Amino acid sequence: MKYSKLFALLFLATSLMMFVACGESTSDSGGEQDSTLNTDTTSVSENKNVPGILYSLPAPVDIASVLMDHPGAKFEGEMLNSPKNSTKYNTNKSLALNLGIYTADLSYAGFFEQQQITTEYMTVTKELAEKLGIANIIDPAKIEMINAKKLSKEAMQKLISETFMNTDAYLKENGRQELMTMILVGGWVEAQYLATRLSKSSLTENPDLVKRILEQSLTLELMLMLINDSKDNENINALQPELMKIKLAYDNINQAEPEQEKYTAFCNVIKDIRTGMTE
Amino acid sequence: MKQIKILFIILPIFFFGLIQDTNGQCLDFAKTEGFAALDTAIYIPDGRLNSLPLSQGDNLDVYKPFFRGRKYKVVVIAANGISEVNFKVVNFQRKVIFDSQAGGKKVSEWEFESERNQNLIISVELPEAKSSEQPKTGCVAVLVGFSQK
Structure with a gap:
């Protein structure tokens, strides 16, 4: 009798564990405008049995290509976070944020087919990943491939994207999604930093780029939803005030008719937060 | 009593290992089958791996931003004999x-x-199993690729 109760208890406990492992988040959301792509206006009923919501925040390689894929974009290597700084990062938080930052730098260099810099940043991301216990994610042969021959922009992006997916997979497999959240936040802040620097904090220097920078409020919206759902994690929770500063700076700007003063303030917020992450 | 204590320790470890293994298989499946379906010769994978083990009758929502002027391919695949997704x-x-x-x-x-720029939800539904059948569980993966002009 005692044993049957014990087994029932164990069954319940393990069932609960399986449920928790499969689910990621179950919060609701709202607030986006209608799409111009609508082909049907049928209403979808609320999902009754949702084991998980996944926030698929863009990887740095995706963000870099969204921001840089226009004729006015160019490569300026001095803006990147120096690989020499990598020795400064020793906590999980600083390692994860800067792994994201270096991945954004790597994606930016790859986008402009900067062979040597891409190799250098691939190596530093490998080092940081290993410090975080993410082993064998970056195949040394891939680094060698970039180093040995000139790859096209697309080939570089595919290689970086696949490497990032391996990191994503590894962290999911090992139940360390909070690190991926920090990597994505770091990558997004860096991509915004690079873009605002390229715009020279001016509305008129490169209006197309400014438009793309302001459109990134969309990603920030999802990022805040994800962070709100991960409040239990101290490191992730600590990022919320920083991201809220960016949100406020975004909200101050009238996207249809941005004012220079407010755009400069926005660029400064991005710069301060990026400095806080890299120093 | 000692045996019960051992059981308490071993069983959760066993089930945790089982869950990890299921997730691992799910991710392997997403990478192999998903990449092939995505057609990576045309589309660059967006760098994210959205996959979960799901059972028939489950739903999954993937929230993702899409940006104006870009071409995308969304692929949804399921493994382990789940024929309908x-x-x-x-x-x-x-x-x-x-x-x-x-x-x-x-x-x-x-x-x-x-x-236009828009946050969208890719809402996946696995229809319920027939009443006479046991619901199947398998990996479901949502992959997105983009192509530059």
């Missing part, structure tokens, strides 16, 4: 933009060009 792409008001079952022909992928 449906998906809709909806906005935050749950207005349907794409339905994989529309027009009476079921499809597992959608290619489109985003005309």
Whole structure:
């Protein structure tokens, strides 16, 4: 009798564990405008049995290509976070944020087919990943491939994207999604930093780029939803005030008719937060 | 009593290992089958791996931003004998933009060009198993690729 109760208890406990492992988040959301792509206006009923919501925040390689894929974009290597700084990062938080930052730098260099810099940043991301216990994610042969021959922009992006997916997979497999959240936040802040620097904090220097920078409020919206759902994690929770500063700076700007003063303030917020992450 | 204590320790470890293994297989499946379906010769994978082990009758929502002027391919695949998986792409008001079952022909992928910046939800549904059958569980993966002009 005692044993049957014990087994029932164990069954319940393990069932609960399986449920928790499969689910990621179950919060609701709202607030986006209608799409111009609508082909049907049928209403979808609320999902009754949702084991998980996944926030698929863009990887740095995706963000870099969204921001840089226009004729006015160019490569300026001095803006990147120096690989020499990598020795400064020793906590999980600083390692994860800067792994994201270096991945954004790597994606930016790859986008402009900067062979040597891409190799250098691939190596530093490998080092940081290993410090975080993410082993064998970056195949040394891939680094060698970039180093040995000139790859096209697309080939570089595919290689970086696949490497990032391996990191994503590894962290999911090992139940360390909070690190991926920090990597994505770091990558997004860096991509915004690079873009605002390229715009020279001016509305008129490169209006197309400014438009793309302001459109990134969309990603920030999802990022805040994800962070709100991960409040239990101290490191992730600590990022919320920083991201809220960016949100406020975004909200101050009238996207249809941005004012220079407010755009400069926005660029400064991005710069301060990026400095806080890299120093 | 000692045996009971050992049981308490071993069983959760066993089940945790089982869950980890299921997730690992799920991710391997997403990478192999998903990449092939995505057609990486044309589309660059967006760098994210959205996959979960799901059972028939479950739903999964993937929230993702899409940017104007870019071409995308969304692929939804399922493993382990789950033959039917449906998906809709909806906005935050749950207005349907794409339905994989529309027009009476079921499809597992959608290619489109985003005309504006928008956060969308890829809402995946595994239909219930027939009442006479045990629900199957398998990996479901949602992959997105983009192409530059």
